[in-house]
Amino acid sequence: MPETEKNNSHPRGFAGLLKAAADAPLIIPILAILTAMIIGGVIIALVGGNPFAAYIGLFQGSFGSLKAISETAVWATPYILAGLAVSLAFKGGLFNIGAEGQLALGAVMAAWIGYALPDMLGVSLPKVVHLTLSVGLGMLTGALWAAIPGWLKAYTGGHEVINTIMMNYIALNLTSFLLNGPMKDPNPLNVSARTPEIAPSARLSPLFEGLRVHWGFIIALLIAVLVWWLLWKTTLGFEIRTVGANPDGAKYAGINVKRTIVLTMALSGLLAGMAGTIEVTGLNYRHELGFSIGYGFDAIAIALLGKTHPAGVVLASILFAAMRNGGTRMQFLTQIPVDIISVIQALILLFVAADAIIRYVYRIRGSEEKLVLTRGWGG
Amino acid sequence: MKKLYLVLTVLVLAALVLPACGPTTPDCTKEEVFCVGLVTDVGKIDDKSFNQSAWEGVKQAESELGAIVQYIETTDAKDYAKNIATFADEGYDVIVTVGFNLGVDTRAAAPTYPNVKFIGIDQDQFEGTIDNVSGLVFPEDQAGFLVGALAAMMTETGKVGGVFGTDAVPPVWRFGEGYRAGAAYIDPAVEVFVVYHSDVGFDKTFTDPEWGAATAKSMIDQGADVIFGGGGKTGNGAVEGAAQAGAYAIGVDSDQYYTLPNAAPRLLSSAMKLITPGVFDLIKLAKDGSFPAGNFYGDAGYAPYHDLDSMVPAEVKAKMEEIAAALLDGSLKTNVPPVKP
Numbered sequence: 001m002p003e004t005e006k007n008n009s010h011p012r013g014f015a016g017l018l019k020a021a022a023d024a025p026l027i028i029p030i031l032a033i034l035t036a037m038i039i040g041g042v043i044i045a046l047v048g049g050n051p052f053a054a055y056i057g058l059f060q061g062s063f064g065s066l067k068a069i070s071e072t073a074v075w076a077t078p079y080i081l082a083g084l085a086v087s088l089a090f091k092g093g094l095f096n097i098g099a100e101g102q103l104a105l106g107a108v109m110a111a112w113i114g115y116a117l118p119d120m121l122g123v124s125l126p127k128v129v130h131l132t133l134s135v136g137l138g139m140l141t142g143a144l145w146a147a148i149p150g151w152l153k154a155y156t157g158g159h160e161v162i163n164t165i166m167m168n169y170i171a172l173n174l175t176s177f178l179l180n181g182p183m184k185d186p187n188p189l190n191v192s193a194r195t196p197e198i199a200p201s202a203r204l205s206p207l208f209e210g211l212r213v214h215w216g217f218i219i220a221l222l223i224a225v226l227v228w229w230l231l232w233k234t235t236l237g238f239e240i241r242t243v244g245a246n247p248d249g250a251k252y253a254g255i256n257v258k259r260t261i262v263l264t265m266a267l268s269g270l271l272a273g274m275a276g277t278i279e280v281t282g283l284n285y286r287h288e289l290g291f292s293i294g295y296g297f298d299a300i301a302i303a304l305l306g307k308t309h310p311a312g313v314v315l316a317s318i319l320f321a322a323m324r325n326g327g328t329r330m331q332f333l334t335q336i337p338v339d340i341i342s343v344i345q346a347l348i349l350l351f352v353a354a355d356a357i358i359r360y361v362y363r364i365r366g367s368e369e370k371l372v373l374t375r376g377w378g379g
Numbered sequence: 380m381k382k383l384y385l386v387l388t389v390l391v392l393a394a395l396v397l398p399a400c401g402p403t404t405p406d407c408t409k410e411e412v413f414c415v416g417l418v419t420d421v422g423k424i425d426d427k428s429f430n431q432s433a434w435e436g437v438k439q440a441e442s443e444l445g446a447i448v449q450y451i452e453t454t455d456a457k458d459y460a461k462n463i464a465t466f467a468d469e470g471y472d473v474i475v476t477v478g479f480n481l482g483v484d485t486r487a488a489a490p491t492y493p494n495v496k497f498i499g500i501d502q503d504q505f506e507g508t509i510d511n512v513s514g515l516v517f518p519e520d521q522a523g524f525l526v527g528a529l530a531a532m533m534t535e536t537g538k539v540g541g542v543f544g545t546d547a548v549p550p551v552w553r554f555g556e557g558y559r560a561g562a563a564y565i566d567p568a569v570e571v572f573v574v575y576h577s578d579v580g581f582d583k584t585f586t587d588p589e590w591g592a593a594t595a596k597s598m599i600d601q602g603a604d605v606i607f608g609g610g611g612k613t614g615n616g617a618v619e620g621a622a623q624a625g626a627y628a629i630g631v632d633s634d635q636y637y638t639l640p641n642a643a644p645r646l647l648s649s650a651m652k653l654i655t656p657g658v659f660d661l662i663k664l665a666k667d668g669s670f671p672a673g674n675f676y677g678d679a680g681y682a683p684y685h686d687l688d689s690m691v692p693a694e695v696k697a698k699m700e701e702i703a704a705a706l707l708d709g710s711l712k713t714n715v716p717p718v719k720p
Contacts, residue, residue, distance in 0.1 A: 067464075067468075071461055176580055176583075177580070179580075180579075180580030181580075193580055289580075324455075325461075327454070328451060328458060328461055328462055328465055329465060331451055331452065332449060332451055332465050332466075332469075335449070335450075337423075337452065338452060338454050
């Protein structure tokens with residue numbers, strides 16, 4: 001953490017450590033999580049449950065066994081990729097609310113390539129080709145879909161928040177049409193809005209026999225490293241961050257701002273689309289209506305909680321995944337409704353977004369740089 | 380900063396001490412402990428519909444068979460398999476999965492857990508019998524037949540209507556055709572309007588109350604004075620729309636007097652799947668070691684008249700009981716095939 005390294009004057013010992021921790025960017029999210037858990041515990045107690053039993057159940061359900069850890073990783077995979085997508089856009093000063101739509105279209109494309117391509121070509125494809133095409137074209141679909149609001153923002157000033165929301169509706173209704181119509185599984189026994197199963201050659205393998213966790217989780221972690229490298233170690237990343245921090249300054253410095261905005265959105269859509277393709281090729285082996293409702297929106301929360309840093313996004317994704325996954329066992333052991341998980345997640349977000357509350361409660365002085373998330377009209 | 384120090388210390392201590400007082404659960408792996416778990420479809424356990432009716436059957440097993448019972452509410456379709464496995468891994472003896480949507484995951488779990496008996500509500504076992512899976516299905520055509528007969532006896536205009544979700548889902552189609560057959564059984568001259576919402580996708584067909592209400596009202600404009608609504612929220616919309624327009628309304632699946640308070644004053648009856656006794660019967664059979672694999676037929680019925688009890692003539696009530704008894708003992712057939720030909 002560069003913020004702590006430059007501060008050489010803090011006192012030694014435990015108090016010094018704590019001071020350093022308070023200056024670190026992670027302290028606010030961590031305290032936000034703790035505070036939300038405490039308030040969540042009070043709510044559980046108020047409705048007659050045992051908060052300790054509930055949290056133990058939550059922990060057992062998310063990390064208590066190999067199977068539990070595997071399921072947490074399964075949940076975390078799309079969260080990480082979609083969270084990175086939203087974070088990358090934030091770094092470029094853009095608020096991509098359209099991850100949900102980009103994800104859905106990526107999934108549709110991946111599924112279509114997955115089940116239809118071998119028949120169309122009349123040959124069975126080798127796994128490396130088929131899987132790459134399926135994931136790659138799915139990602140490209142997400143990128144193109146996101147580039148449209150990017151282009152509108154750069155060249156017409158149309159605000160990306162409005163446009164990505166509208167593009168979500170188009171994407172989700174288009175998906176609904178495709179899954180109910182041309183792409184619907186023709187099996188006469190099928191009544192669901194879903195595609196046929198993708199060919200085995202388009203499937204990501206599970207990591208271990210008997211567990212659902214698949215290579216997508218490893219890929220997602222690698223992508224997180226790649227995004228970090230892109231943002232902080234490449235010229236393009238520098239341009240993205242500069243445009244995000246100060247578009248006028250960037251223009252003055254000779255950066256092509258318009259091109260960077262379109263590119264940022266396209267990259268964001270690429271990642272969101274990947275989240276969709278990985279769910280199809282790694283987990284569901286088909287696209288089904290309603291399989292992903294919410295990843296793209298949860299991703300916004302995850303990006304905020306992770307302070308838009310790739311490492312933070314990975315941690316926040318694992319936390320959200322653990323809570324979603326462990327909720328089942330919590331409910332099984334204590335009969336506390338899983339809705340409490342949503343309450344705690346909402347509280348975490350509230351405290352991360354309104355960090356003045358946390359700073360006040362824990363007496364942390366504001367020394368952190370302000371997080372620039374997005375800009376207003378014409379920004 | 381001291382405060383922060385204190386908070387962190389307390390939390391670390393708590394984390395060290397707490398695992399000792401974790402929750403305890405009965406050991407379902409023991410032979411003598413009979414455990415029944417229920418996994419809901421996406422929704423709440425007290426939905427006054429499928430989930431709740433099924434849970435009441437499980438509760439009956441608790442009080443009458445001494446079973447240890449527990450439920451898990453599903454929040455996301457992705458969790459079906461995991462929720463089923465949560466019970467199975469704990470050594471539960473019977474797992475009830477509620478609703479058509481859990482069918483695939485229920486059948487997938489069965490071979491993995493051969494010692495567990497699975498009861499799948501509304502899960503037709505048409506793909507073949509698995510030894511430890513029983514699909515609790517219902518003669519929807521009989522339920523539709525009953526309320527069709529009731530509608531034909533109660534109509535004053537000689538016209539009755541039915542508004543349904545898509546006919547591509549066999550149970551929905553059986554409700555609709557049973558309704559038609561029931562009305563014709565009483566009086567072939569009664570005109571029956573039956574409309575399925577098959578013009579939209581599966582994501583919409585059961586969740587379109589506006590369409591349901593509008594369709595019900597257009598039928599009433601054409602002279603219908605009894606409307607049967609069947610098919611999720613679409614059907615609910617038809618029931619409420621009909622009640623609002625002053626016609627008699629008929630609900631579906633469970634006694635909708637309790638689920639649709641807006642329609643309750645005009646709700647004549649509901650075409651019911653008797654889920655609670657069906658679930659209990661299957662649990663009992665599982666405990667007795669005579670678990671029936673494949674499809675297990677529950678009973679169809681009709682709900683009480685409630686607020687409109689005084690409006691229903693005694694001879695109509697008697698006729699309804701007669702028809703219900705005849706359908707039950709098989710002396711009366713609806714002649715509706717299981718699937719749309």
